[in-house]
Amino acid sequence: MPHVQDCFGASIEINNAHLSKWIVEMMALCKPDKVVLCSGSEAERRSFTELAVTQGVLIPLNQEKLPGCYLHRSNPNDVARVENLTFICTPEKEQAGATNNWMAPKEAYEKVGKLFDGSMKGRTMYVVPYVMGPIGSPMAKVGVEITDSIYVALNMRIMTRMGQQALDMLGASNDFNRGLHSMLDCNPDRRYICHFPADNTIWSIGSGYGGNVLLGKKCLALRIGSYLGKTEGWLAEHMLILGVESPEGEMTYVAAAFPSQCGKTNFAMMVPPKRFKGWKIWTVGDDIAWMRVGEDGRLYAINPEAGYFGVAPGTSMKSNPNAMKTVLKDTIFTNVAVTKDGDVWWEGKDGPVPDELTDWQGRPWKKGSTEKAAHPNSRFTAPAANNPWKSRFADDPGGVPISAIIFGGRRATTVPLVMQAFHWAHGVFMGATLGSETTAAATGKVGVVRRDPMAMLPFCGYNMGEYFAHWLAMQAQIAYPPKVFLVNWFRQNKDGKFLWPGFGENMRVLKWIVDRARLRVGGQETPFGWVPRAGDLDLSDFDISPETVDEATAINIDEWKTELESQGSFFESLGEKMPKALELQREFLLARIESMHGKWVVHNSKS
């Protein structure tokens, strides 16, 4: 029996033999000074917070303005996910596929094990039991993260159902994800995020930031989750979930996959414009959806998370008032700037830019500086319970029935505002060919268009071709498949300005999507999918010219030929597991437009 204590130093007994054995093994490897088991209690949160403040890991913010809120500054070399250091460790390289970095499990355990050896000397090992998914949901999964970061423990308490409730759910079972994390010396040369799907194990070392270290999130809920989904017949997706309530009280649930920093949190918390008086948007989740087929043949989704790890820059009372209200209390901010009176600040926040700030690295910052005050990937960790529009079904063990699935990327050209797929396989094709410009959510160059299938390129824990096949195969299980859509809020004019105002105004597109899913609004057939006909999109009370709407919704055949060729080389790069059905979709589309000899014109603005 390992010597484990609570946060106040009292000895604790661990009743699960598998957990106990694993803790002993990890103690022998990491050699911590002491081991603390997290209960998730309020007293523990206070104690951890105090300790984190003493250690300088957390900096108290203005407690009058922002009660319970703290700032964390990560190492400047450690501010985003590291896709190049993220590995899927399967016996065969083919199992990880062409889109993942691969290491053989034995090699990974040895190589990274050497780094873990003694990594927690002089430090505390926190054992963080947690549940992904509503407690009691048949879809929920238990994980235990062993970490030497108190910041991770505090974040996991917000992002998951953490502590005793997870141990209760686990009982005597051995079925839990084993996550091991150490900050080590936060050196990028000794940074690895390794996933062992066959062992339900994750090893993360050398980072203290976000998706690299909050192992329930991208590592378990998506990379391991997608693998489990394939094996067990469900879907783990990088999707927000929202409920659209009509003025009559009709509720329609939608799930939407946009790549990192492409608008999920904003869409999930959207406030409809005045024109849509009486319409309400309820947030179920803002980043991840686990979906399985219910007994009634519909697709049901749960949000495995309990908090939002949201992008700070660009968040304002104008763009996302609900997020602004959500982060007013009990929130941990990472890498934002601070005002003189201990308030938070980031680029795009309301009000005038302050004359002086402390920037995300703790340096003095003056208005007019060419450097950003907040890091572009600075974030808030906030409890979902703070969201005034949190859906009352967000914690429902059965999940919510999904009527529409939306894929969307950040594309300056080519992709129109909205299109609907003709059928499930065509929708899978739309998702599989999703392209998007890279963002600050991952290290590397920003603004480069890459294929990001289903917004899962960095998160699919197995061979991408097999993942597509799994999506196609799901159709046989779903008697009432959701309708599938492709959107693009980010199309630009010649001067590089966004054509579509986005944010709340996306309600106009969402309304069409809901009405299409419920088979009660028109559409125009194009070779690429259904688009709104003139008059189908509600453009009343809208400060935008008809020409701009036409530009945002235009389909340019030449651009699409280039697009389809680029999709072709992507499909080719995926290797043998790539399903023929999707390549045929692409060839069919190419052949159709080649036989059209001419221009395709769609006018949407006229009503």
Ligand code: GTP
């Ligand atoms: P991750 O948490 O990284 O997965 O990001 P996300 O998909 O939740 O993106 P988020 O909603 O945080 O938005 C990312 C950035 O896109 C922010 O700077 C937003 O201001 C901006 N953004 C969101 N929605 C829109 C939109 O409709 N139009 C435009 N132009 N920008 C948007």
Ligand code: SPV
């Ligand atoms: C993303 O990058 O998609 C995020 C942030 O949601 S992180 O948790 O760092 O992955």
Ligand code: MN
């Ligand atoms: Mn995300």
